[in-house]
Amino acid sequence: MGKGDRKTKKGKIIIGTFGLKRRHKKNNSPNTITFIKRCCYCREKLIKRKIASKQLYYPSNGETDDHIPQQCLYEGYNVEFKLNRKKVLSCYKCNQKFSEIENDLRDFIGILNIDNINQEELTISGVKSILSHRNASERLCYNKNGEVIGVDFSFDNFDLNHLKNFKGIYNIEFKNIIPKEYKIKFINDPYSQKKFTPILTFLENNDDWKVSGHEDIFRYKIIPFKNINGEISKTNKLSDSIGVFSLLHYHKSLLILVIGTKKDKIIKKI
Numbered sequence: 001m002g003k004g005d006r007k008t009k010k011g012k013i014i015i016g017t018f019g020l021k022r023r024h025k026k027n028n029s030p031n032t033i034t035f036i037k038r039c040c041y042c043r044e045k046l047i048k049r050k051i052a053s054k055q056l057y058y059p060s061n062g063e064t065d066d067h068i069p070q071q072c073l074y075e076g077y078n079v080e081f082k083l084n085r086k087k088v089l090s091c092y093k094c095n096q097k098f099s100e101i102e103n104d105l106r107d108f109i110g111i112l113n114i115d116n117i118n119q120e121e122l123t124i125s126g127v128k129s130i131l132s133h134r135n136a137s138e139r140l141c142y143n144k145n146g147e148v149i150g151v152d153f154s155f156d157n158f159d160l161n162h163l164k165n166f167k168g169i170y171n172i173e174f175k176n177i178i179p180k181e182y183k184i185k186f187i188n189d190p191y192s193q194k195k196f197t198p199i200l201t202f203l204e205n206n207d208d209w210k211v212s213g214h215e216d217i218f219r220y221k222i223i224p225f226k227n228i229n230g231e232i233s234k235t236n237k238l239s240d241s242i243g244v245f246s247l248l249h250y251h252k253s254l255l256i257l258v259i260g261t262k263k264d265k266i267i268k269k270i
Helices: 092-099 102-114 117-132 154-175 193-203
Strands: 063-068 086-091 140-142 148-151 182-188 218-228 229-234 243-250 254-262
Touching: 063 154, 086 154, 092 117, 102 117, 102 154, 102 229, 102 254, 117 193, 148 218, 154 182, 154 243, 154 254, 193 218, 193 229, 193 243, 193 254
Parallel strands: none
Antiparallel strands: 063 086, 140 148, 182 254, 218 229, 218 243, 243 254
16 A cells, blocks of 8 residues: 555555555646637637527627538428538628528529429529519519510629638638638639630549539539649648639539639749
8 A cells, every 4th residue: 555545444445545646637727728719711719609609699709500502502402412511610790691692692503493303492492582682673684575584693792602612611621721811713614714724624633522412512622732833733731732723513503613822822824
């Protein structure tokens, strides 16, 4: 027995007593490293959900989950299409901000629908949303006979949708938040512009498509790249990259090329 141990009358050592070897006390010093959760979109420090939910009004930096892509793109689809949807952490403020414009992308995809049974409810929701808007008559385009031939959409809102989903997949794939210094550009229908052919070829030759929920609804690619003597090549280290190339593919009908580059880096030749 060691000093400090206690023994019962039967000779047994009492559990919980210690001899010369003492347990180390927990280190409660301010140098202890703690993990701070941040919003995937604005980098704001998040208040834990349990604490935020106890307040009278949910704080703007309260922790929330946000789906990538938005849930409204799954309207009318069966359960199997909604399994394994990916989520990120966001603040309440960003979650609410994006929710206000997310339906614009849903409406656009719904209007693009041609004989896709799975998208019927998406199309119905899109038409109702457009017609119920206060400026519906201004958004509708008519021909000489007074027939509706098109709808005007805000491409600024589309870019916000793409920004949300791009930042989301960056966070999902690299377990990190996209740096503030990134310069991000969105290109709609990139295959129609020859100058983007080298980037598209690069994306086609590297990595397979990744999916959130179902490939019929949303699939993506995101690859860090570096530039050596004017030639772009893949790199597995973000620290070595000068940016990332990405493809966002919605409902197999809308393809967006995303070019994200660090502001202190220059692509001299593609």
